[in-house]
Amino acid sequence: MPKTLVNPRSSSLRASLALGAVVLSFGCASRGASAPGAQSEERQSDAEYDVARDFFGKHQYRAALDHARKAVELNEENARAAYLTAVIYLAFCSENDRSPDCKLGEAEVFARKAVKSDDRFRDAKNLLGNVLILEKKYPAAIEVLEPLTKDPGYIESHLAWGNLGWAQMEAGQVDAAIASLKNAVTQPRFCVGHYRLGRAYEKKNDLPQAETSYSNALAVESADCQGLQDAWDARGRVRLRLGRGAEAKADFEKCRELSPKTPTGALCAKALASLGGGT
Structure with a gap:
């Protein structure tokens, strides 16, 4: 079954949120028509x-990468193998964006291979948009994602809307981002979409709406969503600006409790210290 992955405690929020908006739908490998002599390599x-x-399901990413790349070498038309290879590179970035295994350029190469091999592979197009955002290629990401939001065949369209809104926000198109992200959160359990909508409202200095969106992200009954550390930090930050110090302090405490060792956890600890709640 397809599922989404969020790794909110990673030090690399951007890559983690990217994975949170990618469908990990690894079904059977794709099989195109081929000459009889090629069947052996296809099966391999x-x-x-x-x-x-x-291996990927067991979080053994290096072993997974070796076999995924081998699958693509054996059959350049194996779109799902190319897709999986790109996702593995993003998983490395999610764990540690300074890791030598975090190679966004390679992720883009394999995401493009997946799209080229199967133009109907909509999840691969969404993944490509994710990678382009991480590479700060915002116009290119918008070009990939905008048509995907209008594709009636894409059942995970909230993910495409979420990524389009993210790209627009990073490109400085805040009003367009808000419109896109509102479409994303028509799937109410899409906590990453709610979080990004909060970010967009915060950029517009609409603090009440930002607080509401961050609260919506954290209200989703999911361990991943309620463990979205940056959402706790963001809501605390906004509540502090709204003059709701006690609630802000509670948010910063929850943020620090999730992990004091991440950059976000350190920010929350610093905020608590300034409020007289640090140790």
């Missing part, structure tokens, strides 16, 4: 893909 590619998928 499918087998390598299955092994890679298994």
